[in-house]
Amino acid sequence: MMKNTAGSRIFWVSGNMRSAVLLGLLILGGSLYCQDSTRIKKTEKPRSPRTACILSGVLPGAGQVYNRKYWKVPVIYAGMAIPAWFAADMHREYDLFRDAYLLRTDGDSATTDNFPLFTDDQLRENVDFYRRYRDMNIFLTALVYVLNIVDAGVDAHLSTFNVSNDLSVNWTIRPGPDSRPQYGLRFTF
Numbered sequence: 001m002m003k004n005t006a007g008s009r010i011f012w013v014s015g016n017m018r019s020a021v022l023l024g025l026l027i028l029g030g031s032l033y034c035q036d037s038t039r040i041k042k043t044e045k046p047r048s049p050r051t052a053c054i055l056s057g058v059l060p061g062a063g064q065v066y067n068r069k070y071w072k073v074p075v076i077y078a079g080m081a082i083p084a085w086f087a088a089d090m091h092r093e094y095d096l097f098r099d100a101y102l103l104r105t106d107g108d109s110a111t112t113d114n115f116p117l118f119t120d121d122q123l124r125e126n127v128d129f130y131r132r133y134r135d136m137n138i139f140l141t142a143l144v145y146v147l148n149i150v151d152a153g154v155d156a157h158l159s160t161f162n163v164s165n166d167l168s169v170n171w172t173i174r175p176g177p178d179s180r181p182q183y184g185l186r187f188t189f
Contacts, residue, residue, distance in 0.1 A: 044159075052156035056149045063152025067159060072151070079144040087137035094130035101127055 047067055056063030060080060061073040096114075101123040103111045115123060176182040 047156040047159045049153040049156040052152040053149050056152035060145060060148045063149065064155070067152060067155045069155060076144065076148045080141050080148075083137040083140035083144070087134050087141065090130045090134035090137060094127060094134055097123055097126040097130060 052063035052066050054063075055066050061076045064070070064072040064076065100113070100115050100118075101120070104113055104120060104123065118126070172184050173181050174184075
């Protein structure tokens with residue numbers, strides 16, 4: 001190593017060292033060429049939104065399997081099973097209180113009262129309560145079913161949408177013409 005007149009350093013390599021550096025560059029250059037990041041992706045044919053919607057309508061979650069979004073299937077079934085279970089439970093309670101109310105108000109003195117501690121108004125309130133929440137849970141089950149179909153169609157429609165790393169928004173600050181900072185957004189598509 002020596003300094004030139006400008007003060008920068010110059011590195012000299014001897015003959016044997018030069019051969020080793022060239023051999024290293026050849027080996028390293030070959031492996032760098034093999035690790036090119038612009039691989040050719042296997043092209044997939046676009047998925048049909050109509051097929052995905054029909055599949056999800058016939059069997060909930062089948063459209064998500066068609067779109068290869070397997071993780072959504074248990075979410076869909078849990079989203080449908082939980083309100084369906086609550087609806088069935090609310091329906092049992094509704095039937096119980098409705099029958100008790102009808103037996104109490106039928107005018108026959110020979111019927112036995114299953115809820116002697118409840119007044120007529122309390123029985124009627126329980127009937128209304130359980131009917132309202134049963135209906136709400138049936139609605140939630142149907143809503144998840146419809147959302148399952150919509151999700152499958154939208155996911156199939158957007159299966160060919162470009163989501164590369166080249167899409168970005170950056171906040172930039174640069175000096176303006178009068179040396180004051182200018183703020184802005186830079187979009188990269």
